[in-house]
Amino acid sequence: MIRDRARKTRRTARPDIRPAWLPARAGTFAALAFLAGWGWYGIVLGGHAAEVTDAVSETAGFSIKEVRISGQKEIEERQILSALAIPEKNSLFTYDIASAYSRVSDIPWVEQISIRKLYPATLQVTVKEREPFALWQRGQVLSVIDRDGRVIADTIRPRYAGLPMIVGHGGQKRAADYVELLNRFPTLKPRVNAGVLVAERRWNLVLDNGIEIRLPEKGANAALKELVALDNEHGLLSRDITAVDLRLDDRIVVRLSEGAAEARREFIKKSGLTAGAET
Structure with missing residues (x-):
């Protein structure tokens, strides 16, 4: 009886038609991969791929x-x-x-x-x-700029107070040249409050005592060299004047303050001298 059952079992068993090189349960894994692929395709198609990836990653x-x-x-x-x-x-x-x-x-x-x-x-x-390089003012707007003239910030913190001040439209583009010019005159530089670019062509320097130095469009370096020599020898920039005009090749024109000009007129009147063109 037992032998008959074994014989019957052998007759009904299915033959193994799987190729020798194919791993066991390969069909099951392939089916699962197929279903997973279709599932991922649906996720991507529905626009939920990033959400699923984030969830899995988390x-x-x-x-x-x-x-x-x-x-x-x-x-x-x-x-x-x-x-x-x-x-x-x-x-x-x-x-x-x-x-x-x-x-x-x-x-x-x-x-x-x-x-x-x-x-x-x-x-x-x-x-x-970026490195703060200078302060640039145009109208009521004051900004911190870098060496290339790019605006970094419009909030001026106290530690920026020592940066060179540049005033006027277009001044930011010439900031590096302006600072380089001042660096050549270390005794004058600390006395300069601001450089004002006039008509985007030349500079006026405003000193801490209010004197305005009007530089030429060309030859500013030579003009300042002469001015510094005069100041060292005669104390020109400490006198009662309001402006020094260096734009002429053959002379330096000095504008007196109102008080100094009045005193000069009184002196000329009392001395009987003939006044020339008032400067």
């Missing part, structure tokens, strides 16, 4: 849990974090660095920026800021 421990920011001095961290725009549910895998780079680069203080993904859960941001 479950696997690849969500952004730390942001490291370095190199900033003037920029507040909250500005950078705001520009990074990291969503509440996020994935380091799907985070768009290119878009973040563009947003952070739009912060005026940023000169260069580097954003890196450090797996499993860290975003590293390295900032190189």
Whole structure:
């Protein structure tokens, strides 16, 4: 009886037609992969791929849990974090660095920026800021600019007070040349409150005692050299004057203050001298 059952079992068993090279249960795995592929296709088609990836990444421990920011001095961290725009549910895998780079680069203080993904859960941001070079005033607007004349900020903090002051439209484009000119005269530079660009062609220097030095469009360096020599020898810039005009090649024209001019007229009147052209 037992032998008959075994014989019957052998007769009804299906033959194994699987190729020798095909792993066992390969068909099952293929079917599962086929179903998973169609499922992913449906997710993508429905526009939910990023959401699913974020959810899976977060479950696997690849969500952004730390942001490291370095190199900033003037920029507040909250500005950078705001520009990074990291969503509440996020994935380091799907985070768009290119878009973040563009947003952070739009912060005026940023000169260069580097954003890196450090797996499993860290975003590293390295900032190189622009260097404040001068203050630029046009009308009622006062800004901090860099060496290239680009506006960095319109908020003037106390520590910027010592920067060179440039006044007038177009002055920002010539900031580097202006500062270089002043640097050649270290005894005069600390006495200059501002450089005023006139008609975008030449400079007037305003000293801390109110005297205005009118420089020529060409040859400003030579004109200042002569002025500094006169001041060292005769104390010209400490006298009761309001302006020194250096635009003429053959002379220096000095404008007296009202008080000095009146005293000069009285002196000429009492002495009986003939006054020349009043300067």
